[in-house]
Amino acid sequence: MSDTEPHARPDSAGSARPRPQYGEYASPEEQRARIQQPAPEWQQPVTPAAPVVTEAADAGIHPAQPTASAPSVGAPVRPRMVDRVVTISLLLYGLFNVVTSFPSFLDYGAYAETMFAVLGLDVTLSDPAAGRPYGIAAAIVLALGWLATAAVSVWSLRRGRLTWWIPLAAGILFTFVTGVLMAIPLMSDPAVVAALLGTTGG
Structure with missing residues (x-):
């Protein structure tokens, strides 16, 4: 056998394979190192990123600036509590x-x-029964007004709005x-009107 003929060289598995005519087979460690670091001809050139920001700025488009952080969602507890207490007190x-x-x-x-005693008038109603419907109407208006006020106030309080001014x-x-x-029956009574005019004129 001549020197140029390849000689068998056992590999890692113990099997013999022909010796290469030129050079040597790479060891497993060399192969792994070669795989982790490829040859320069196999490396793809990295192209630089396009200057997007510069082109956008030239076109008049500016990147969005970071907005300020939003304030805390929770409102101050003390103002709400004061408003709630004042509102309930006014309703009561x-x-x-x-x-x-x-x-x-x-x-x-x-x-x-x-009312005559408060105004200092010495007078009597000509028809006291004529004022009763107005008194009933006033009582109904006052009661319904309070119910509507209470409903609107509760609705406003549940939504966290300032409510004390409503009641x-x-x-x-x-x-x-x-x-x-x-006051309509009083101002419609001739005796009361005469007493008021007399007090004003005197």
Whole structure:
């Protein structure tokens, strides 16, 4: 056998294979190292990324700036609690006013005498029964007004809105309406009008 003939070389499995004519077979360690680091001719060239930001800026398009973090969703507890307490207190006061006003509204004669005493008038209604329908109407308006105010206030409180002004404004409104209703019979009575004019003229 000549020197140029390949000689058998046992591999890692113990089997013999022909010796290469030129060079040597790579060992398993060399093969693994070769696989992990490929030859330069097999490496694909990395193309630089296109200047997207620069082109977008030239076109007048600017990247979105990071927005400020949103404030905490939870509202301050103390203002809500104060608003709730004030609202409930005003509703309770309105309910007390409605309940205590019913007797005087339903007894218009007693209401008229009280008003004459406050105004300092020495006069009597010509027809006390004529004022009873107005007293009943005033009581109904006051009761329905309080119920509507309470419903709107509860609806507003459940949505976390400022509510204390609702019963306050409603109380002023319905007190004015009932006052007008209760004053109509007084201002329609000739004796009361004469007494008022006499007091004003004197």
